[in-house]
Amino acid sequence: MSERKQVEISKDKIMEQEKYIEQIHRMNEDLFNRTGKRKSCICSTFGCQMNEHDSEMLMSMLEAMGYSRALSEDNADIVIYNTCAVRENAELKVYGNLGHLKNIKKQRPDMKIVVCGCMMQQAHVVEEIQKKHRHVDLIFGTHNLYKFPELLLSTFDKDKMLVDVWDVDGEVVEGLRSNRKFEIKSFVNIMYGCNNFCTYCIVPYTRGRERSRRPIEIIDEIKDLVANGVKEVTLLGQNVNSYGKTLDEKDRITFAELLREVNKIEGLERIRFMSSHPKDISDEVIYAIRDCDKVCEFLHLPFQAGSTSLLKKMNRHYTKEDYLRIIEKAKVEVPNIAFSSDIMIGFPGETEADVDDTIDVCEKVRYDSAFTFIYSKRRGTPAAKMENQIPEELKHQRFNRVLEVVNRISGEKNQEFMGKITEVLVEGKSKKNENIMTGKNRQNKTVNFTGGDESLVGKIINVRIDDPKSFSLNGKLVEVIR
Ligand code: 5AD
Ligand code: SF4
Numbered sequence: 224m225s226e227r228k229q230v231e232i233s234k235d236k237i238m239e240q241e242k243y244i245e246q247i248h249r250m251n252e253d254l255f256n257r258t259g260k261r262k263s264c265i266c267s268t269f270g271c272q273m274n275e276h277d278s279e280m281l282m283s284m285l286e287a288m289g290y291s292r293a294l295s296e297d298n299a300d301i302v303i304y305n306t307c308a309v310r311e312n313a314e315l316k317v318y319g320n321l322g323h324l325k326n327i328k329k330q331r332p333d334m335k336i337v338v339c340g341c342m343m344q345q346a347h348v349v350e351e352i353q354k355k356h357r358h359v360d361l362i363f364g365t366h367n368l369y370k371f372p373e374l375l376l377s378t379f380d381k382d383k384m385l386v387d388v389w390d391v392d393g394e395v396v397e398g399l400r401s402n403r404k405f406e407i408k409s410f411v412n413i414m415y416g417c418n419n420f421c422t423y424c425i426v427p428y429t430r431g432r433e434r435s436r437r438p439i440e441i442i443d444e445i446k447d448l449v450a451n452g453v454k455e456v457t458l459l460g461q462n463v464n465s466y467g468k469t470l471d472e473k474d475r476i477t478f479a480e481l482l483r484e485v486n487k488i489e490g491l492e493r494i495r496f497m498s499s500h501p502k503d504i505s506d507e508v509i510y511a512i513r514d515c516d517k518v519c520e521f522l523h524l525p526f527q528a529g530s531t532s533l534l535k536k537m538n539r540h541y542t543k544e545d546y547l548r549i550i551e552k553a554k555v556e557v558p559n560i561a562f563s564s565d566i567m568i569g570f571p572g573e574t575e576a577d578v579d580d581t582i583d584v585c586e587k588v589r590y591d592s593a594f595t596f597i598y599s600k601r602r603g604t605p606a607a608k609m610e611n612q613i614p615e616e617l618k619h620q621r622f623n624r625v626l627e628v629v630n631r632i633s634g635e636k637n638q639e640f641m642g643k644i645t646e647v648l649v650e651g652k653s654k655k656n657e658n659i660m661t662g663k664n665r666q667n668k669t670v671n672f673t674g675g676d677e678s679l680v681g682k683i684i685n686v687r688i689d690d691p692k693s694f695s696l697n698g699k700l701v702e703v704i705r
Pocket of ligand 2: 500
């Protein structure tokens with residue numbers, strides 16, 4: 224990595240960044256007063272909700288600096304790629320996009336190109352960009368996001384690429400601005416990093432070791448969100464079930480206890496969380512889902528593969544039977560619970576019998592939805608060096624076999640809603656049809672309905688389903704609950 228530092232990020236250091244925000248803001252105001260023009264920015268986010276949330280924070284800082292939002296990269300003054308390293312496809316897309324920007328930058332040399340996120344935590348990626356994409360202005364990583372204003376300012380009088388990537392784990396950063404548009408749903412980080420080292424996964428190398436935020440900071444943030452109109456929060460972490468382990472004894476609570484605390488927040492309607500690791504989910508978490516009225520009946524519990532021997536090679540620390548036992552327990556304790564999962568096809572050494580095991584788990588659990596991934600070799604992970612890598616074509620064949628089952632079951636699960644009333648938090652107008660409103664039910668299904676209008680946004684209503692589709696439920700407004 225370009226720079227090695229021992230990081231101790233205090234609130235003071237984050238506040239220090241306000242100075243740089245102010246400085247850039249003054250420059251932008253000055254430009255506006257002289258020319259009547261505002262500089263603009265655009266950010267493309269790859270990957271998971273963590274990245275989405277980080278991008279929200281970057282955009283918030285840019286807004287405070289006086290930038291407007293550009294509609295396309297072609298006329299933006301700042302283009303940001305917040306990258307993901309989990310699969311190769313997303314990486315290739317970033318390189319492709321950077322290639323495209325080269326021509327735009329030739330015509331508009333003042334444009335600033337910023338690349339950040341998980342890909343940048345890998346030395347070979349930074350080297351590649353330094354070699355082949357010299358038109359990039361700024362590179363930083365996942366641990367020093369808070370320093371963006373200072374770094375951006377430094378690029379203004381420089382032609383050379385600025386690289387600032389730290390390969391140590393930051394302390395938990397509190398007090399960062401977030402560009403919450405105060406819609407009705409919001410993500411809230413409860414922890415960062417991952418200690419699990421699943422053998423296929425790059426995340427522990429790019430996001431660092433696991434560290435939890437203090438409960439008081441989380442609760443205060445959610446109270447603030449609720450005061451600004453947020454009705455639903457999704458608590459985010461790579462493995463929320465191990466929440467709290469890194470906290471001082473005086474602050475330490477479990478994830479189940481955190482759910483119960485968040486559930487007490489007045490005005491909040493719904494709580495979701497992700498991701499859960501089957502090896503760490505406790506009965507107490509299942510009881511919290513059962514007991515807490517705000518915690519939705521929805522569990523995203525990635526199983527990756529059905530075969531116990533493959534799970535061992537993946538370093539997942541549970542068997543097929545352990546996994547199915549958790550699901551059974553959740554089904555018994557929480558009526559109407561919906562499940563989703565991450566499923567991986569084509570891990571090294573996978574046999575047809577292993578794929579049958581994966582399909583067997585799908586049939587037994589009956590997922591409402593699932594993310595299916597083709598295994599992607601990640602440099603630096605143990606699985607990349609394993610023997611018996613599966614040929615691409617075979618991976619695709621197996622993937623299609625699993626996908627067919629997953630889609631059939633989720634369609635069948637939706638059919639079960641036919642004629643039933645379901646509770647929906649209204650989010651807005653449907654993108655496809657002006658006269659239809661849309662929202663999600665507690666099981667996280669998209670529900671489109673007629674009979675309502677925009678005055679219902681943020682309300683909890685009942686909808687009767689008369690047309691369940693494979694990926695959504697359609698129906699009519701029955702009543703407004705609150
Ligand atoms: N290849 C394919 N999918 C992966 N995931 C993580 N690493 C890889 C990889 N190398 C998937 C896992 C994880 C989800 C977030 O991404 O299924 O749960
Ligand atoms: Fe990756 Fe496994 Fe950690 Fe999830 S739990 S982020 S799959 S190492």
